[in-house]
Amino acid sequence: MSVSDSDRPSPRPSRVPVAFLQWIDSDYTPEGPEKMRSEPDKVDWMRCIPFIILHAGCLGIIWVGVSSIAVWTAVALYFVRMFAVTGIYHRYFSHKTYSTSRLGQFLLALWGGTTVQRGALWWAYHHRHHHQHSDEPDDAHSPHVHGFWWSHIGWITSRRNFPTDYSKIKDLAKYPELVWLNRFDTAVPLVFALSIFGVGAALGAYAPELGTNGWQMLVWGFFVSTTFLFHGTACINSMAHLMGRRRFNTSDDSRNSFILALITLGEGWHNNHHRYQSSTRNGFYWWELDITYYGLKALSWTRLIWGLKPVPKSIMEEAARADHVTSIAAAQRAVHVHPEFSSLKKVFPAAAAFAVATASAAQATMPPKPEDPAIHKDVAEQVQQNAKENPQPRVI
Ligand SMILES: [Zn+2]
Numbered sequence: 001m002s003v004s005d006s007d008r009p010s011p012r013p014s015r016v017p018v019a020f021l022q023w024i025d026s027d028y029t030p031e032g033p034e035k036m037r038s039e040p041d042k043v044d045w046m047r048c049i050p051f052i053i054l055h056a057g058c059l060g061i062i063w064v065g066v067s068s069i070a071v072w073t074a075v076a077l078y079f080v081r082m083f084a085v086t087g088i089y090h091r092y093f094s095h096k097t098y099s100t101s102r103l104g105q106f107l108l109a110l111w112g113g114t115t116v117q118r119g120a121l122w123w124a125y126h127h128r129h130h131h132q133h134s135d136e137p138d139d140a141h142s143p144h145v146h147g148f149w150w151s152h153i154g155w156i157t158s159r160r161n162f163p164t165d166y167s168k169i170k171d172l173a174k175y176p177e178l179v180w181l182n183r184f185d186t187a188v189p190l191v192f193a194l195s196i197f198g199v200g201a202a203l204g205a206y207a208p209e210l211g212t213n214g215w216q217m218l219v220w221g222f223f224v225s226t227t228f229l230f231h232g233t234a235c236i237n238s239m240a241h242l243m244g245r246r247r248f249n250t251s252d253d254s255r256n257s258f259i260l261a262l263i264t265l266g267e268g269w270h271n272n273h274h275r276y277q278s279s280t281r282n283g284f285y286w287w288e289l290d291i292t293y294y295g296l297k298a299l300s301w302t303r304l305i306w307g308l309k310p311v312p313k314s315i316m317e318e319a320a321r322a323d324h325v326t327s328i329a330a331a332q333r334a335v336h337v338h339p340e341f342s343s344l345k346k347v348f349p350a351a352a353a354f355a356v357a358t359a360s361a362a363q364a365t366m367p368p369k370p371e372d373p374a375i376h377k378d379v380a381e382q383v384q385q386n387a388k389e390n391p392q393p394r395v396i
């Protein structure tokens, strides 16, 4: 029995040229982005070769050696670009927690591009999706659903997570300059890497006493620094829903962690952020170190950005009530654990009764579980519109 030409399935394009084109043009998808997104999770090794090279490039330190200036450059570029991840990709493009001009927005997108974490629009699309489906089966990087390693690194190697769904970030996709940077998302990293090489070569030629050169600066300033930057950022996906304390009873398992806040310049206050996404600061108190917020505050003095959004009074009151209940519960546990507290209870029964009454009162006055955290108006409108236009099938 013969099969006519029209009945035959069209041959699948060879993976090598397709992957090569996708390294340059990330919007190139022969089968269409919808089909890619509907595929099951699977590592696309060809597509990941640049990511593998990024990690393998760190081994270059064996050949290029080390110098103080190369190491300090790597450290400085880690923090300068971690600020771009958190202050720009996260707090501006994903949540619009402050305002800027169109030129300012473009400059911020360029700065964000040096992080080598793809374009601002791809980043914002996936991050908004995370907030909509946190710790549910549809969440691309929930450690509770997919395990630690998949949520840390696996999910970005999966074919289904490569495309950007522009229909769900229309508030950003209306700017062609942002779409261009998102589509050709290797352009900024390439220029950035070449610039580091150029600076290193110039230092080698004109300041030989520093003991560096182009290749050494490229390995430390680009490959080592960027690899650490990736894993520092990925800790939020893999660990911020596992490690730390929960202040707010959010519908996901987000947590607050001082250690993660140090690594990521403030993103460790993830439970605060899941409770209220629209504020520029993630650390709600002065002792919740949030260097990204201090940096954004400083940037606002230059007028590049403005309109930083505060944490509303109602949220701060809710935080105070939650902390009060937690401290009373800790005191109650201590009474059972430590004999000296039991003795104290006998000596001062009235004080113990007062403490228990206070704890009960605080629990009674706790507000009902909040609805999904309020997000910025245009983001909220975008989400609603998307839900109408593209109802999401729930995977169980
Ligand atoms: Zn967020």
Ligand SMILES: [Zn+2]
Pocket: 130, 134, 240, 241, 254, 270, 274
């Ligand atoms: Zn989260």
